[in-house]
Amino acid sequence: MLDLRHLPGSDLQEKQVFVLRAHLITLLPLLMTALVLFALPPGLYAELRVLTPEFFDEPARVVVLLLIISAFFLAGWLFLFQSFINYWLDMLIVTDKRILDIDQTGLFSRTVSETRLYRTQDVTAEVTGFWPSLFDYGDLFLQTAGEAERFHFKNIPHPNHVAKLILDFAEEARKQALGEAVEEFGMPNKEKK
Amino acid sequence: MISLYVFLIAWLVFLGLYTIMLLLSALQLLRFGVSGAGTYLATLVFFVGVILVVVGTGAMLRSVDWQQQINLFSWINAF
Numbered sequence A: 001m002l003d004l005r006h007l008p009g010s011d012l013q014e015k016q017v018f019v020l021r022a023h024l025i026t027l028l029p030l031l032m033t034a035l036v037l038f039a040l041p042p043g044l045y046a047e048l049r050v051l052t053p054e055f056f057d058e059p060a061r062v063v064v065l066l067l068i069i070s071a072f073f074l075a076g077w078l079f080l081f082q083s084f085i086n087y088w089l090d091m092l093i094v095t096d097k098r099i100l101d102i103d104q105t106g107l108f109s110r111t112v113s114e115t116r117l118y119r120t121q122d123v124t125a126e127v128t129g130f131w132p133s134l135f136d137y138g139d140l141f142l143q144t145a146g147e148a149e150r151f152h153f154k155n156i157p158h159p160n161h162v163a164k165l166i167l168d169f170a171e172e173a174r175k176q177a178l179g180e181a182v183e184e185f186g187m188p189n190k191e192k193k
Numbered sequence B: 001m002i003s004l005y006v007f008l009i010a011w012l013v014f015l016g017l018y019t020i021m022l023l024l025s026a027l028q029l030l031r032f033g034v035s036g037a038g039t040y041l042a043t044l045v046f047f048v049g050v051i052l053v054v055v056g057t058g059a060m061l062r063s064v065d066w067q068q069q070i071n072l073f074s075w076i077n078a079f
Helices: A024-051 A054-059 A059-089 A128-136 A159-185 B004-032 B037-060 B072-077
Strands: A016-020 A091-095 A096-106 A109-116 A122-127 A137-144 A152-157
Touching: A016 A159, A024 A054, A024 A059, A024 A122, A054 A059, A059 B004, A059 B037, A091 A159, A096 A152, A109 A137, A122 A159, A128 A137, A128 B037, A137 A159, A152 A159, B004 B037
Parallel strands: none
Antiparallel strands: A016 A091, A091 A096, A096 A109, A122 A137, A137 A152
């Protein structure tokens, strides 16, 4: 469960609706890279054993090889960890008051875009391509009142369903915001001509 | 001829820098990854992975005589 106190500019009365990250299938290229990375040292070891067995005649060489392999594994593991962090910290958060798009572009680089839920005017889901159609993921574009630029969430799972949910929540938020405005300022008087 | 100590020291320096990078990465994840089981589990898994590699390497290198001299190029020159 998400702790909303950790969100930028959190409001204590805010309630979380959902948190979305890119579809897990988008991690597949990373997993393939990891497999290749971790298969390289055993492959190198086997190749040396077969092609140049004299390499292992001197134990000191094996020690150096071991240190290199160990450093390689550690570097690969860190690369995986940081790629995972990029995936994990990239998220779309919808609360009952606002929508946050957190875009992690590097370990120390992130952009947080935020819009009030009641300002949402139009949500477009876009699923293009074989894999996105097969696994039902795609991009979500969100147009808000007074903003020329659209919010863009990439590789969201079930984008059509999410688009509908956001529109429903936005409608609810608009009603609530209107109710609060009426409560505070009263109903506007319509003067008769 | 190079002493094996040189390689050990280079590896330890690498390990020191690596630890700094790992801690910074974990800190970023825990700070911005919003508290949840997934965040803690991922951090734990990655730390366990690092510990396994370091401890495994340490165990394999325990009995090494680091004062040995090595000529890396003798093997390359054989080709």
